[in-house]
Amino acid sequence: MADIAIPESTDLIPLDDAVTPAAADAHGHGDHADTGHGDSGHADSGAHATSTGLSNNKLAMWMFLGSECLLFGGLISTYMLYRGRHAGSPSPSQLYNLPLTSVSSFVLLMSSLTMVLAVSAAQRGDDRNTSTWLTVTALLGATFVGAQVFEFTEFYHEGLGFTTNLFGSSFYTLTGFHGVHVTVGIIMLMALVGIINRSKVPGNKAEVVEMIGLYWHFVDIVWIVIFTLVYLIPS
Amino acid sequence: MAIVERPVTPALARGGPSTPALVTPSSALGVFRRPVSSTGWRSWVFTVDHKKIGIMYGVVAFSFFIVGGVEALMIRLQLAMPNGKILSANAYNQMFTMHATTMIFLFVMPTAAAFSNYLVPLQIGARDVAFPRLNAFGFWCFLFGGVFLNTAWFLGGASDTGWFAYAPNTSVAFSPSHGVDFWALGLLITGIASLSGAINLIVTVLNMRAPGMSLMKMPIFTWMVLVVQFLLLFAIPVITVALFLLIFQRDFGAAFFSVDKGADPLLWQHLFWIFGHPEVYILVLPSFGIVSEVLPVFSRKPLFGYKFVVFAGAAIGFLGWGVWAHHMFASGLGPVSVAVFSVATMAIALPTGVKIVNWTMTLWGGKLRFTTAMMFAIGLILEFTIGGLSGVLHSVSPSDTQQTDTYFVVAHLHYVLFGGAVFGLFAGFYYWWPKVFGKMLSERLGKWNFWLMVLGMNMTFGPMHILGLQGQPRRMQIWTNARAGDGFFNGAFWNLVATIGSFILALGIFMFILNVFRTTRKGAAAPGDPWDARSLEWMTTSPPQEHNFDTIPHVHALDDFFHRKYEEDEETGEITQVSNYEEIMHELHDKADKQFHMPSPSYWPVVLALGLPIIAYGVIFNRLLAVFGAAIVMFAIFGWSLEPSVADESDYEPPSDDESTKELATIG
Amino acid sequence: MSTEHVVVTETGGSHDAVARDADHAEHEHGMTDKGYVVIAAILAAFTAAEVSLTYMHLPGWIFMTTLLTIMAIKFAMVVSYFMHLKFDNKIFTALFYSGLFLAIFVYSAALTTFHFFSPG
Known part of the structure; x- marks a missing residue:
């Protein structure tokens, strides 16, 4: 539930919503007598060539990611403010299992590599490798989430519940929000693999893969920040 | 064809x-x-048609305006006389909370969304927005979110914490009903509407402009909408964080804002106002855009200093991010913070002043036509300036500390939001009604509407300056004769004046509703270009066809439609008519695209x-x-x-x- | 990318903003798969360096500065190479980084009022 508001509603949507250039071109606009502009946007319902020459979907995705910076910024700040308030539970530095988190951070980092390889394969039109790399990415993501669940369970047994103190609440909220983002990403990746295998991707396949890739890398860079600010810097 | x-x-x-x-x-x-x-x-x-979605936004938002208006009248009735007995303290708290929430989130923002959705594609010469289904989704989120918020009335009571919901008022101990939960979850849902709409409209403006329409040839309303969407894009996630923390606190046992658990209640205030101050500009900038369209048309002059108005709008949007803590001067931020935010707040008066000057200079020497739309636009300049001046007083922190949580603030914000945002929206109603519905609103009823609203708003909110400086606290459910004072500053007198004013205001708005009903039933059919307007949305039939333009126009100038109708002699500066609406439409029609697929x-x-x-x-x-x-x-x-x-x-x-x-x- | 991509490069090339990119003929956004692996290896090395830093007992300010610098470099590398921002139109960069810097600005300012950065 936690994350219904942002990713589920907006992440998936832009993928196919804009009219894809291929589809619009196919209709042959016989009557544009005086085109003349390299960047002409005969914005029929969705523009087959846009005013900036950039894809609608990609613009939307980058804006969404810019917006997400303020979401995670707020959560990170909340954690920063409250990380020292851990009365009734072990302190962050006693609690954190640095080797485990380092390994899971590494796994997430490598999932960015496999994601980018999937995008690269998709741009070559190589469906088989696209599916393979997407699956590997999803598996690495699942490993990360698994490690997070394990970590949460450990912390809980060591005495840090969601409601124990402000440190606990803000820690679980921040990392939980991130975990939900990763989970949403995994669902999108797996759905995408299924759709590619059935050759049912609406619109431009390579672009759909690229969009999900951007989202996935964003989740990764958020973790780069969280890993350093939350785990490596002691309070 | x-x-x-x-x-x-x-x-x-x-x-x-x-x-x-x-x-x-x-x-x-x-x-x-x-x-x-x-x-x-x-x-x-x-539907995914931006015009139908725009109309639905408008209709639903206006319905919520009536709901919020009734809530306002209840508040004023309660305060009309000493020892008011209309509302219990609890009901009164819910009333002012929901009045503000409804007016801001369910009336002004969605009405601005109605105008943006309807007009932006038309103004930039597009056939729809970039993501038509996302557009529809935004509307339904707004509608369902708004209805959800209001169902709280029937399910144990609405939120009673004031619209900015400070801790600890929002904790379960102080607000045990589900009202705050409804409030937080409802705003999350309407927030999705705003965020998806923001992304959609920015992409639309950047990517779907007609050939030749560079950014600096865009109509000024589209420009202001663009700035507003950027503010929404970056402000909504901040309130999202705050609302999630609040929900986790109330429904899942966290304690983010509970002082007794060691939390900083100021965290809520920061998160809320980092969102809340850009929100102020989100509310008022669309109206600035509308007025900047209306004034040139009815002055028969181009907007004075178009570029300055654009940059002033962008500057307001930018500076709006650095002033939020002026809402918190009384909270003990420390002298350095207060000084910094105080100066930043004073700075924001500059671009706002630039706009006022530009509007005035647009009027100067023009051939003014006092239509209802024009009167609302001029009304905005005057009333908003009053609100802007009392706002400058608030930027001075010692005076702000004196005025915090008094009726002076209530007076200020209503001059800004009612005299600014709402007057602008009404100017927009009268100006674009013929285009959207193909019928002319009655000017006679329009004048009644305008004058009753001006009289009503000044009678309602003007006295609140006096009441506030006399020390009447904001959100006070009851006042007694013992503390009313005497002479000119007698609180009892001014409270009664304000209440009478609020009913005059309501009568003015009733005139608008009456006007709409009469126009719909037997209004005169509107010509395609009744005001001899300047921008592309008028280069369509009234109401526009489903696909907006038979062929996408090529744009050569700012105010392209005007320049198709008139030519200016370069030496004498004399303007001669070279074409008219019918001829231009005929020309477009002849070049019509044979086939295109609408979403x-x-x-x-x-x-x-x-x-x-x-x-x-x-x-x-x-x-x-x-x-x-x-x-x-x-x-x-x-x-x-x-x-x-x-x-x-x-x-x-x-x-x-x-x-x-x-x-x-x-x-x- | 198929059709869409052609549109982007062709029309993009006529814009001065991206004229430079057109010269690259945009092979996979100027990156090869091998290049991605190299980037990933560098990122992994940085992560290892970060973790090992925490086990050395450096003076506080050196530790913090190094750690935050490495974090920023990792962040920028993923954004520039994996997310192609380095090779893409500058509008994307502007949109994303305006959100990022706005976030850094407002939240740092808010934390400052809580005396978060004050020593002691």
Whole structure:
């Protein structure tokens, strides 16, 4: 539930919503007598060539990611403010299992590599490798989430519940929000693999893969920040 | 003649004159056929047409305006006399909270969204927005979120914490009903509407402009909308964080804002106002845009200093991020913070002043026509300036500390929001009504509307300056004669004046509703270009065709429509008419595109949006319900993702080479 | 990328903003798969360096500065190479980084009022 508001509603949507250039071109606009502009946007319902020459979907995705910076910024700040308030539970530095988190951070980092390889394969039109790399990415993501669940369970047994103190609440909220983002990403990746295998991707396949890739890398860079600010810097 | 092709129905596909084999309506998830109705309720519920969505935004938002207005009248009735007995303290708290929430989130923002949705594609010469289904989704989120918020009245009471919901008032101890939960979850849902709308409109403005329309040739309203959408894009996630923390505190046992658990209650204030101050500009900038369109048309002069108005708007949007803590001067931020935010706040008066000057200079020497729209626009300049001046007083922190939480603040914010935002929206109603509905609103009733509103608003909010400086606290449920004071500053007198004023104001708004009803029933049909206007949205039929433009116009100048009608002699500066609306329309019509596909209607936006309030009810009452809602959401997302934005080629009748092409029959 | 991509490079090339990119003929956004692996290896090395830093007992300010610098470099590398921002139109960069810097600005300012950065 936690994350219904942002990713589920907006992440998936832009993928196919804009009219894809291929589809619009196919209709042959016989009557544009005086085109003349390299960047002409005969914005029929969705523009087959846009005013900036950039894809609608990609613009939307980058804006969404810019917006997400303020979401995670707020959560990170909340954690920063409250990380020292851990009365009734072990302190962050006693609690954190640095080797485990380092390994899971590494796994997430490598999932960015496999994601980018999937995008690269998709741009070559190589469906088989696209599916393979997407699956590997999803598996690495699942490993990360698994490690997070394990970590949460450990912390809980060591005495840090969601409601124990402000440190606990803000820690679980921040990392939980991130975990939900990763989970949403995994669902999108797996759905995408299924759709590619059935050759049912609406619109431009390579672009759909690229969009999900951007989202996935964003989740990764958020973790780069969280890993350093939350785990490596002691309070 | 251009044909707008519509996806054919199965009936047509089987029995119609076209080649049946080619027509197989596309479906999502292999089961669901796309909706095809172009009449009846289905054509509205499943529409992705930006114009229909704009109209629906307007209608729903105006309904909430009436709700919020009734709440305001109840508040004023309670305060009309000493020892008011209309509302209990509890009901009174809910009333002012919901009044503010409704007016801000459910009236002004969505009405601005109505104008933006309807007008931006028309003003930039596009046939729709970049993401038509996302647009529909935004509207349904707003509608369902707004209804959800208001169902709190019947399910144990609405939020009673004031619209900025400071801790600790929002904790369960001080607000035990579910009101705050409804408030937080409802605002999250309407926040989705704002965020998706923001992304959609920014992409639309950046990517879908007609050929030749560079950014600096865009109509000023579109510019202001663009700035507002950027503010929304970056402000909504901040309030989202705050609302999530609040929900976690109330429903999941966290303690983010509980002082007794060691929390900093100021965290809420920061998060709220980092969102809240840009929000102020989100409310008022669309109206600035409307006024900047209305004044030049009725002055028969171009907008004075177009570039300055654009940059001033962008500067307001930018500076708006650095001033939030002036809402918190009384909270003990420390002298350095107060000084910094105080100076930043004073700075923001500069670009606002630039706009006022530009509007005044636009009027200067113009051939003024005092239509109702023009009067509302001039009304905005005057009333907003009053509100702006009292705002400058607030930027001076010692004076602000004196005025915090008094009626002086209430006076200020209503001059800014009512005299600024709402007057601008009414100017927009009168100005664009003929274009949107094809009928002229009565000018006679319009004048009644305007003058009653001006009189009413100044009688209501003017005395609040006096009441506030006399020390009447904001959000006070009751006052007594013992503390009313005497002479000119007698609080009893001014409270009564304010209450009478509020009813005059309500009468003024009633005049508008009356005007709408009369116009709809027997109003004169509007010509296509009744005001001799300047921008592209007037270069359409009234109301515009579904596809807006027969052919996408090529833009050569700012105020392109005006320059198609008039030519300026370069030496004498004399303006001569070279064409008129009919000729221009005829020309466009002759060049009409033969075929294009408009985005197809879809079930998924409304289904997806419907899942959200179900999740929200689930969070409050029963987690199982939330799971059910989440299932709907997931299902709708999959259906949506698998459905192409434009129906498949096979959904359309095959193009005919015949010159005598026909408009396809409407499919009901 | 198929059709869309052609549109982007062709029309993009006529814009001065991206004229430079057109010269690259845009092979996979100027990156090869091998290049991605190299980037990933560098990122992994940085992560290892970060973790090992925490086990050395450096003076506080050196530790913090190094750690935050490495974090920023990792962040920028993923954004520039994996997310292609380095090779893409500058509008994307502007949109994303305006959100990022706005977030850094407002939240740092808010934390400052809580005396978060004050010593002691």
